[in-house]
Amino acid sequence: MSLKFFAHFLFIFQVYISVFLLIIHLQFHFFEIAFLFYFFAGAKPMAAIFQGVGAAATLSSSPSNSFDSNNSVFSPLTSFSVRRGASFAVVRSDGILNLNPKGRRAQQLISNAVATKADSAASSSSSKPGHELLLFEALQEGLEEEMDRDPRVCVMGEDVGHYGGSYKVTKGLAEKFGDLRVLDTPIAENSFTGMGIGAAMTGLRPVVEGMNMGFLLLAFNQISNNCGMLHYTSGGQFTIPIVIRGPGGVGRQLGAEHSQRLESYFQSIPGIQMVACSTPYNAKGLMKAAIRSENPVILFEHVLLYNLKERIPDEDYICNLEEAEMVRPGEHVTILTYSRMRYHVMQAAKTLVNKGYDPEVIDIRSLKPFDLYTIGNSVKKTHRVLIVEECMRTGGIGASLTAAITENFNDYLDAPIMCLSSQDVPTPYAGTLEEVTVVQPAQIVTAVEQLCQ
């Protein structure tokens, strides 16, 4: 599967390079000639072209972005490949017009999110190759790097030390940093979360792990009363730079209590930030940003996403906690999603593109507060919104997001906002039933079709 993916990638890449070089030559009005030349130039070795483009590109703001620009600009190429059958003129104009503003904006978005060090821009014009890893390894890498960087960062949770974490996110850390820095706690969520809060107030930067997010319901007292409120109640005297993280969401037949989505319960707590990671890249970035943040942050991971593989940069980077991520720019409809549903949406997007729709997919990433800028720009462009989430229907993130969009961007909407959420049902054990409680790609396709009538 990966080979096929790689071949697909290379093919798209060829087209991308061709069009990219084409844009540079636009100003010289050697439109047709240049186009033909570069179309056939796609036969050159990919690496050389990539590096050449990276160095010469006027659009990318720094070479270290060229890697990320790949991620952001990659997706629209699927539209190119689909429409290649049509006249090239259409593709070119669409591609160019689409590419410039969105490409620049998407790159701007990511350049904000990337902690570009001064030397990385001055260093070699090519980006380093990066390294491939799984999502849980990315989390571990982020955590380890932060623990190396700041000796006050410590981890607390059940089985995080000797066992390495029930999802292996803290594997190897106890051997490296010792039993006190990677603390195996007894099974007392409320108390060890409170302990983390007390430690944060007195100068440490703890990362508290809930073995499953659902277990943090036991810690709700501490999270709501102390974590969120004490900075305010103390008149700003104590900061609580704690990170509370853990896997949640519906897994594979884990039963109702292990399949909970707590983002809806925590979203009302004032004083905290909530983020949800969905790819190895943003998992590492968000983990690092959360640890560095002075605010209490709750990082939601998903049980089924831990084995996602991706190539991430070697250099130090963070993902901005308050920003959303543009996954796929489009024109017809804005699809807002987060965590695992991103993948269901992208799967539906393939179908939709085949049917001729052009969805814009945004991974909102920041569940509290919402990135109203990215979302707003998208709404202003497409005028139709579909929210796809795994949260419960009642009082979930989608419900809040619907309210926020209606409040701020009502005039730009051509149709009521559609929100696809999980059903208000305790997740059943049976696989067939479990599948139906969560939003599936087919539902997303139907919803978009309905929305775009």
Place this chain on the structure above:
Amino acid sequence: MATAFSAPKLAAQPFSTISPSSQDRPLKIPFLGSTRKLRCLGSSRLNLSRRPSGPVVAVSDVVKAKKPTQNPSLLITKDEGLELYEDMVLGRAFEDMCAQMYYRGKMFGFVHLYNGQEAVSTGFIKLLKQQDSVVSTYRDHVHALSKGVPSRAVMSELFGKSTGCCRGQGGSMHMFSSEHNLIGGFAFIGEGIPVATGAAFSSKYRREVLKEANCDHVTLAFFGDGTCNNGQFYECLNMAALWKLPIVFVVENNLWAIGMSHLRATSDPQIYKKGPAFGMPGVHVDGMDVLKVREVAKEAIGRARRGEGPTLVECETYRFRGHSLADPDELRDPAEKAHYAARDPITALKKYLIENNLAGEAELKAIDKKIDELLEDAVEFAEESPLPPRSQLLENVFADPKGFGIGPDGRYRCEDPKFTEGTAHV
């Protein structure tokens, strides 16, 4: 005294210093609850012969011993005595002034007063350094004062003024001071105990991981008898003993949790016994006697400082007023109240100081007067302080105000001037 602390972990016997209530009787009659007949005051004197010898001496015993004028076995020096007296008088007078101000409509909400329990606060907190931490409950005014928070700051906080120790944002139940390491002030019972455990963990972490060699900061967690039936209490006893955290758990057992008698709520009312179950010493002490509390505190705090682990200290004390100013306090037996009123810790200390020639009436009266003036000044300061302006509303919600997010215009919401004015809606 040494017996309680030096005994091996599992066999640590609860050590108590006073009255018949401390002895191990089968479950029946350890405490003076209102449902029990009051013990005759004279019985404590009968204990003289049976009392184990040790440095802790009952106030009444010292008086009765009629030692020669040198007084070799005094527990405190004159300065210490005056310091203790002043602190207790400050606590008492402050709480009385609070009640007055409340009934005059200067403060609102729930106000929980500490009258009668001053010995516990003074006895423990006056042994701490500035860097040691104190965690309390909603009955925290006097803990704040003992720890060193100025009366002006506490009074303004109660009045809800911006010059209060928490800028008026905390109130009676949430006193915080980072300068004096007072980490709250918690409204839910038991909520502060894990936070105290965390502060103690920080101290241990600093010493062992960050290698700050002299870091021996101790944390005191104060809470009541009602809290001792709460899960957080037990979970933290376990963790503190497991990791030998430098913390002292101080139970202010005033026998009542609002209207719930401790005996009606607890299967085994002897709280100090629960310490050894977790592998730490459990000590019972007469919380109406500041000198006894101080002796026990010295040992417990010393243990924590040396890295020997936590201690559970149960102070049998009493609150002279109701649970809060809204509590009519009709449930408690007047005879019980009278019994404890007779054991007023301030009166007892005063008597001790005078009878041991540590201080004269005039000196003590001067202290009383000084405290009265201090409080008048505090009230005046609080009255004249400004109320928090609207611009303060959104100021401390986040340590990093970027947490309010990015607005529709692309800028961070905290850059919006409405945020600094406090009129933005979040």
